[in-house]
Amino acid sequence: MTAQANALEIQKLDAFKGVKKVTIEEYFTSGHRTCQGCESALVMKLMVKASGPRTIVLGSTGCMYVANTTYYTTPWVVPWMHTQLGSSGSAALGTAAGLKVLMRKGKMKKEPINVIAFCGDGGGVDMGLSAISATLMHPQYNLLILCYDNESYANTDIQVSGASPWGANTTFSPPGKKYRIMHTRWKKNVAGMLAAGHPGCRYVATVCASYALDMMNKVRKALSIGGPTFIHSFDPCPKGWDYDPMYSHELGELAIEAGIFPLYEVEDMKLKFYGKTKKIVEGRLKRKPVRDYLLRQGRFAHFTDEDTDYFQKKTDEMWEKWILPGVIPLRPEDGA
Amino acid sequence: MSTTAVEVIYRGIFQRTMAKHITRGIVLAARKEGKVGIAFGRYGDSPERNGIPAKQFAIVAANDEELQGSIAKYEPTEVDVTIAVDDALCKGVESWAWYGLQPVNKLLKENGTLIVTSTKSAEELIPHIHKKDVAYNLAIIKGKASFSGLWVYKNDHTDMRMLGALPRVAPHLFGSPALEAAIREEWKDDLKVASAEKSFERVQIRKVKPDEGSPEIPFSFTMPGWKSMEEGLVVRAIPLGGHFEGYDGGYRPERNPYFKKFTTRTMRPVVDFAKCTKCTLCWLQCPDSCFDVTPDGYYDANMEACCGCGVCEAVCPVDKCVTMVNETQFEDNKSQWEMWTKDKNGYAGWLAKKIEHRPERSHGFHHRGQYEGEKIEQID
Numbered sequence: 001m002t003a004q005a006n007a008l009e010i011q012k013l014d015a016f017k018g019v020k021k022v023t024i025e026e027y028f029t030s031g032h033r034t035c036q037g038c039e040s041a042l043v044m045k046l047m048v049k050a051s052g053p054r055t056i057v058l059g060s061t062g063c064m065y066v067a068n069t070t071y072y073t074t075p076w077v078v079p080w081m082h083t084q085l086g087s088s089g090s091a092a093l094g095t096a097a098g099l100k101v102l103m104r105k106g107k108m109k110k111e112p113i114n115v116i117a118f119c120g121d122g123g124g125v126d127m128g129l130s131a132i133s134a135t136l137m138h139p140q141y142n143l144l145i146l147c148y149d150n151e152s153y154a155n156t157d158i159q160v161s162g163a164s165p166w167g168a169n170t171t172f173s174p175p176g177k178k179y180r181i182m183h184t185r186w187k188k189n190v191a192g193m194l195a196a197g198h199p200g201c202r203y204v205a206t207v208c209a210s211y212a213l214d215m216m217n218k219v220r221k222a223l224s225i226g227g228p229t230f231i232h233s234f235d236p237c238p239k240g241w242d243y244d245p246m247y248s249h250e251l252g253e254l255a256i257e258a259g260i261f262p263l264y265e266v267e268d269m270k271l272k273f274y275g276k277t278k279k280i281v282e283g284r285l286k287r288k289p290v291r292d293y294l295l296r297q298g299r300f301a302h303f304t305d306e307d308t309d310y311f312q313k314k315t316d317e318m319w320e321k322w323i324l325p326g327v328i329p330l331r332p333e334d335g336a
Numbered sequence: 337m338s339t340t341a342v343e344v345i346y347r348g349i350f351q352r353t354m355a356k357h358i359t360r361g362i363v364l365a366a367r368k369e370g371k372v373g374i375a376f377g378r379y380g381d382s383p384e385r386n387g388i389p390a391k392q393f394a395i396v397a398a399n400d401e402e403l404q405g406s407i408a409k410y411e412p413t414e415v416d417v418t419i420a421v422d423d424a425l426c427k428g429v430e431s432w433a434w435y436g437l438q439p440v441n442k443l444l445k446e447n448g449t450l451i452v453t454s455t456k457s458a459e460e461l462i463p464h465i466h467k468k469d470v471a472y473n474l475a476i477i478k479g480k481a482s483f484s485g486l487w488v489y490k491n492d493h494t495d496m497r498m499l500g501a502l503p504r505v506a507p508h509l510f511g512s513p514a515l516e517a518a519i520r521e522e523w524k525d526d527l528k529v530a531s532a533e534k535s536f537e538r539v540q541i542r543k544v545k546p547d548e549g550s551p552e553i554p555f556s557f558t559m560p561g562w563k564s565m566e567e568g569l570v571v572r573a574i575p576l577g578g579h580f581e582g583y584d585g586g587y588r589p590e591r592n593p594y595f596k597k598f599t600t601r602t603m604r605p606v607v608d609f610a611k612c613t614k615c616t617l618c619w620l621q622c623p624d625s626c627f628d629v630t631p632d633g634y635y636d637a638n639m640e641a642c643c644g645c646g647v648c649e650a651v652c653p654v655d656k657c658v659t660m661v662n663e664t665q666f667e668d669n670k671s672q673w674e675m676w677t678k679d680k681n682g683y684a685g686w687l688a689k690k691i692e693h694r695p696e697r698s699h700g701f702h703h704r705g706q707y708e709g710e711k712i713e714q715i716d
Contacts, residue, residue: 019615019616019617019620020616022616022620024587024629025576025577025587025589026577026589026625027576028625029574029577029589029590029591029592029625030589030591030592030597030624030625030626030638030641031433031574031591031592031593031594031595031596031597031641032592032595032597032624033385033388033432033433033595033597034385034623034624035348035349035385035386035387035388036385036386036387036600036643036644036645036646036699037386037623037645037646037647038385038386038623038645039623041623041624042621042622042623045623045625046620053576063383066383067383067385069571070432070433070595071432071433071434071559072433072434072559072560072565072569072571072594073433073434073571073592073594073595074571074572074573074574074592075574075591075592076573076574077573077574077575077576077577077589077590078573079573080573155383156383157382157383157384158486169487209621212620212621238386238485238645238700239349239384239385239386239485239486240486242485242486242487242488242700242701243485243700243701243702244646244697244698244699244700244701244702245386245387245645245646245647245699245700246645246646246647246649246650246660246697246699247650248623248645248647248650249621249647249650249651250650295703295704296701296702296703297701298485298486298487298488298700298701299487301487301488301701301704
């Protein structure tokens with residue numbers, strides 16, 4: 001790519017070959033005020049474990065800002081800065097551009113520095129989407145935007161976001177006696193949308209921290225491929241989903257095994273499934289019923305059989321009718 | 337009496353609905369006697385996080401003027417009754433950064449009452465509670481701590497049992513007839529009235545003298561004001577951490593010194609190092625980075641950082657290698673690995689004893705019908 005000639009050097013981050021090879025140091029440490037069993041805090045920890053010490057992290061408003069850095073304290077070892085709810089994209093782009101200029105002018109030592117901006121699903125899937133989209137159109141800057149998706153505005157006590165699943169109980173969609181299902185929209189397909197629509201973006205991936213090694217290696221790849229990249233992380237939330245915190249890991253696995261959240265990476269517009277999702281796509285693993293996943297959570301406790309059947313039907317459609325299973329929902333007219 | 341203040345200390349999210357019922361019930365009952373009152377949650381606890389100690393208050397006064405004088409406060413400076421709905425809170429409360437470890441009886445007035453739900457006796461609980469320089473009462477309502485989640489409430493009447501004890505420990509707040517009328521009107525359930533009545537009879541009260549309790553000096557901090565903050569509100573990053581003190585190897589991360597989070601624990605992991613295969617999963621999957629990597633390559637859960645979520649037990653592939661046991665079984669936060677390296681046989685015996693206190697978990701929703709089963713047990 002010609003734009004790359006213009007770009008700064010990139011850190012070479014090879015994949016960790018096995019859990020024993022993972023960096024021992026913590027760059028996001030203890031003392032954050034998140035819930036017990038917070039999977040998003042785990043994502044933060046693994047994200048910077050993967051990126052290493054020469055990293056700048058920018059965080060838009062959400063649990064990972066408010067809970068982590070309570071009043072003049074921090075759990076971050078690497079430099080971290082808060083940015084506004086909708087501006088993870090702009091902050092990442094601005095920081096990458098700023099570093100580039102400072103180094104060009106000799107005001108900073110020339111060295112490759114990772115720039116990561118994170119956003120929640122409220123900040124990324126809803127508010128910050130346009131800025132993320134704009135940022136992914138600028139191939140001359142190296143940066144990663146990571147969206148930690150806990151399927152609601154969890155920080156402000158669980159309001160519906162564009163990433164909330166159909167039918168879930170939230171502060172904005174409490175099930176009532178007359179109307180049981182108050183959230184009637186299907187989850188926004190943000191990774192697929194960003195991957196399909198941004199020719200300047202070389203890498204988009206979906207991850208789940210239940211598969212920590214895969215997750216970290218996707219972060220390393222995203223940071224070392226060059227240009228702007230995007231990762232969508234699926235994070236079980238014990239508070240908003242209402243389950244026992246000890247099962248954060250298990251619920252992540254269940255969502256993947258039920259085919260609700262597919263794991264894939266899109267590198268230079270080439271799609272590759274991985275992990276359990278790959279086995280599902282290749283027909284080597286049968287998808288678990290979504291029921292097994294839904295009925296473990298208090299947010300779906302009001303579901304009747306009719307509702308779980310509908311959820312199953314919509315999930316089946318993702319795999320059976322979409323032109324790219326689980327990724328791109330477009331399909332030819334006669335297959336509709 | 338001018339005003340009477342009651343605080344409810346509870347586990348964030350897990351007991352939020354219950355705390356609301358208790359504070360609301362207090363005000364409704366007081367109104368039945370012609371008093372006025374207000375129930376509110378502490379602003380700083382919002383947004384609540386699973387397990388992190390939070391507070392709600394109920395203030396009752398004889399008239400509007402007295403009430404007004406007491407409510408324009410962020411948190412009352414002293415209370416007549418403290419209700420702790422989980423006995424692990426007796427070890428202290430740390431709700432956020434700079435808050436320090438605050439004794440559960442900190443706000444309690446002289447001769448006030450601390451009500452705790454517990455299956456333990458007063459003699460077992462008092463060593464956990466910090467000493468106070470004035471006498472107070474400890475009231476125990478027998479029962480397990482009742483946990484549920486944000487959406488599905490475990491209606492096991494723990495809230496009614498707490499309310500039922502109040503006319504006994506603080507008769508000036510309201511009498512039993514007022515409480516019964518309020519419960520009947522608000523919750524329309526005779527069984528709930530019966531639960532409150534039973535609790536009135538059964539609550540066990542014991543005087544705690546000033547020299548009784550834990551002698552520990554709880555850690556505290558001076559919160560920086562804006563004048564002592566750095567330009568641009570810069571917060572210094574946490575240093576990287578390094579080897580175990582006195583060893584060549586291992587890794588212990590530096591941690592946020594101003595928020596330790598361990599009072600969030602209701603259960604703690606105990607590790608059977610003899611069974612450990614060093615698979616790394618507990619260390620890697622811990623959201624709180626609480627595992628120190630020991631010089632010999634084991635993973636030691638640091639009890640100054642562990643918030644007791646239980647993920648380590650869930651991901652550990654070896655049977656009974658990591659086990660979550662009741663927090664109230666422990667007196668200190670000492671390193672388990674150090675104990676094990678010093679005396680392996682002694683540790684095995686200690687571990688076997690601790691594992692006996694492995695209760696059923698009920699933190700949040702597990703499956704449908706789960707709460708119905710537990711309800712009967714609490715109501716008896």
